[in-house]
Amino acid sequence: MGALSIRQVEKTYAGNIRILKGIDIDIDAGEFLILVGPSGCGKSTLLSMIAGLDTPTAGSIHIGERDVTHLPSKDRDIAMVFQSYALYPNMTVAQNIAFGLEIRKVPKAEREAAVERVAKMLQIGHLLDRKPGQLSGGQRQRVAMGRALARNPKLFLFDEPLSNLDAKLRVEMRAEIKLLHQRTRTTTVYVTHDQVEAMTLGDRIAVMKDGVVQQFGTPEDIYARPVNRFVAEFIGSPVMNMVAASRGVAGPVAGSIELPTTEAQRSALRAGANNLLYGLRPEHLSLADNGVPGRLAIIEPTGPDTYVTVDTPLGQLTARVPGVLHAGVGENVHLRWQPQHAHLFDARTEARVA
Template sequence: MASLSIRDVYKTYPNGVPVLKGVNIDIEDGQFLILVGGSGCGKSTLLNMIAGLETVTKGEIQIDGKTVNNLSPKDRDIAMVFQSYALYPSMTVRENISFGLNIRKVPKAEQTQIVERVANTLQITHLLDRKPGQLSGGQRQRVAMGRALARDPVMFLFDEPLSNLDAKLRIEMRSEIKLLHQRLGTTIVYVTHDQIEAMTLGDRIAVMKDGVVQQFGAPQEIYDSPSNLFVAGFIGAPPMNFIQGKLVEAGAGVGIELDTGVTRSVLNLPFESGQVKSHVGREVILGLRPERITDARSAHNVEGGKLQPVEVKVDVIEPTGPDTLVFAQVNGKRIVSRVHPASNPQPLANTTLLFDVSKAVLFDPSNEERIA
């Protein structure tokens, strides 16, 4: 196992295009780090820099306390699993897994033990004499992981390993990777554009945009307390609702004006007036997760007194089985809520939604940063 420290790292290509702009990340031995963001955010470039496949323009990367900027990939004691599997089609699974061991001249008897141990861990013993062309996508990804495991490195690097798989296989392989990490306890750095993978797999998540880490922290912390509008909208499925409206005084506290086309009201917010005093009378953006807007059947877990009814007109519904997504207009923008399927809301009909603001967040529309 090994810790990883990324200190003020920059990457600029020879044509002058900046890719990474001062990245700072620290994880401990055995932690699972997720680098998540959209295409072009710099996450794969950062992974390649950790691996030694890209040079560092400025800053420092340390693995287990040792600066590795100038070390070649083979001297970093890491193993990488690629999106494309990168298996040798003419070799059997056994030969693919042991290929790196052969290169390092590991004795044959030891190779056999390692291959059997890895195959047993990944439950692919019955596939050892097959070739990649005879395997499914999920089986190929297991073999690619097996080749990395055979190295017994201090750190694993995964570059979007599940993006070529169908939805069912992605879920299965996600669980396999998580179980693998629990069994081995090895440090993992994992790149993905899928926020569900990020939430379910990681101990720590770095949300990236335009070469900058927008927020770094535990999954639940990022979900509940996003630092800005980008993070709030990127993490979560369906994404967080953003309701723009005027912040006003409401009794001893503050609230936001709502217009649903059916009724006008003020939604009381759980913030101290002093906390948001400078924004009273101005436009703000209220962030609420879909599960915080629900119906009476689904609201039994919410503490009394925190639910506020708002009448809306239903645009469209999307039954998902365990719940139903209800879309409606608030302040001229469509929002999504989660309700109990038995509540049976109907499109174009009015219904009452219950707003739980206990985990509401406020953003400044001028700079998209979080206010409270």
């Protein structure tokens, strides 16, 4: 059994409202698990159950070899970092970090050593005598992380810890959390709705929707081989292009245009559905001298890349092209791509075909 094992966990509230529907997740010691999905998908409810703040209607949760399904939070050897920081305003930074240890009657010398250790790790030694009201948002989040680190728990739980920070601080704190995990190798569960956080932080990602884990795997697996349309469109920015197509004699066809496929894709299609969705990530589309014709509708420069929306016979397609685009709205262009970059889904079930 791994560091965290979630088996057939369900949660039903009054009125037979099913929030979680048979969740199965296993991660090994030292892994960083991301629970990601849109609001209302059940990710925070699942985190609350791992933390002992809520109880499953069915199923079990193990931390290490211990069944903690019905154990109170204080007996689970976990530490949680909240979105709201949850710092005591009348205590100094040092007192906030040491508070959990004091409650557990850890000797003063050990508490002071723990505060010094985490302050050095998080580079907040100069803040130890300040109150939370004197700190920036990023500093408060470091203190909240320091309080969790002082415990040296078996499991870290993060509940959307960066959602209250501005864009620049989010990037900085994301890097801090990544470094923190590399140093401590403490098993971590992290809830977010931000797919960039999911891709950059996680060793494993559980993509959730409507109380169900749609796909569980490494960031690379989920990005390269999404199991259905929801995962394909949720992970990746800009969103994956989807073209409605039908199964032709030699491969998928959209209108009068034959869409390129590999031999392996064509083989998978022979026994597949007649109505398809042909997916292409924006970075796999390029502007060329020939290919699918179109007209530039929107140009969005971002600095290193330019996002372009092109009106084509296949519908509007978004391409991510490197650098600055020296063209204007209304100009005629052509789009090309390599067939191995295409993703094929059944239009009815939205499950991956090839």
